[in-house]
Amino acid sequence: MAVASPETLRALELSIGSLVQSEFRGQTRVVVPRESLADVFTTLRDKRGFDQLVDVTCVDYLNYRDAEHRFGLVYLLTSVASNERVTLRVYLDEPDLTVTSATGWWEGANWMEREVWDMFGITFAGHPDHRRILCPEEFTAHPLRKDYPLQGRGERHNFPVLTRNQA
């Protein structure tokens, strides 16, 4: 796995201010404050050539050892030209679970962010099509959260009942 170059880290430091950076098994992770996410996207895409968004995902740190925040949003970015990778992490806490949508920078973020909304209930400001994607529209919960019950009758009592005449 290609690590991020020192120039990229310096560019990130300029746009964030103080850089909280760690490395694990050749993977560079940078913690980005929610407010500077848009700046970081612009810096990475336009100045450092990170032209591809590999993945957007989320981790729910409820019950995780030494975790300070509830949710950790993960952006995996790569540069096809320089073969560099960088991982951005944005920590979020309830009740404010809104971040800037990356769709303005990389169109591929569209469905990835819809999945994060569906599974974790994180809202993306400025997303062009903010709907659930895998679960049905009537679904009310966010199933990949750690407090989602694994036992019980499930969600079926929430679903509308259609009779043959209505359908």
Add this chain to the structure above:
Amino acid sequence: MALAASNIRTQDIAHDEQQDYLWTLNFGPQHPATHTTLRIVMKLDGERVVDAMPDIGYLHSGFEKIGESLDYNQYVTVTDRMNYISPMANNVAWHTAVERLLGIDITPRCKYIRTIICELARISDHLLCNGAVGLDSGAFTFFLYAFNKREDIYDIFETLCGARFTNSYTRTGGLSQDITPLVIEKIRKFIQTFPKVLEDMERLVNRNRIFVDRTKGVGILTREEALSRSATGPIARASGITRDLRKDEPYLAYADFDFTVPCSKVGDCFARYLVRQAEMRESLKIITQALENIPAGPINVTPAERTTLPSKKMVYMTIEGTINHFELAMTNRGFETPHEESYSAIEAPNGELGFYLVGNGTDVAYRARCRPPSFIHFAMFPHLIRGHTLSDVVAVLGSLNIIAAELDR
């Protein structure tokens, strides 16, 4: 046939209301040409597709949630069911990610065997994908040629691990069993017979008027769009992105082999077909080189790493073997993982297949995120099909190689 898609928001409702001659067509969820369970609601102007709205989730079975309760070796059975066209590649992707999280370096013999099965899986996947494009655009014989050869690969896998379809062949730090001379014999036979089939396939459709007319210039994806829309694998390479994780981030034993990465600049369905055909030849080259150079030695990491089950001989003859086996097999005893997160990806037949794993000390992942190439590729389907005719839907869908089980997970 015309169904109102009430819960699907159109992107330009106001615009559509003026043009009331547009009608809505429901494609799927159970349509022979979707091959799997997915639904597209299309707005049609005559035969022309004005807009397409994919509606997915019919096969959502919570694979990522299951990953939070099955341990690292058990979850490999679930990865089989993601892209069931090339389960071996999924197995390898999963355990490559687990081994990265644990910091295990697998043995050279294991690397070679995993490379061989990955490439066989790639051939199997590309055969199905190209075969299906042929089938949907009227080339039935072509499809049968492809499927006949896939049967040979299934036969190899069955001899290798006992399962044809859901292999679950890899284990953390190794493999479930070693490769046998019979398997090597079968792969050699496959290497000898496969080039002729590839040639036959290409002779059938490469200059076939119907096939070329239905795929050339259809569903064009430019390089910029492919980058912005996160395309990877053969789809990105058909659009001129020269990125292949086997070359750019060499994993397993790929750095040892001589092979090229076929690319095209055109980006239409025909280019994707050609790239896949060329990739099968390259895969064959890799298999040939790997098969004749499999290093001797163990397939599993040493028992000292405490991740792989010791051999039965060790379990019954030595006290260390017994203890190791006991420690690994007991619940709450398995191996220890760091409180860390890591992402690891391989070049699966369909594109970059990665797993983002969060370890929490136990042998069960705290979070097991899969980066599914099908999901990301299907997101660009509306963009590719806009302006084409209804009959092009199947050609584009086929050339993106959407596997709904991986799409919905």
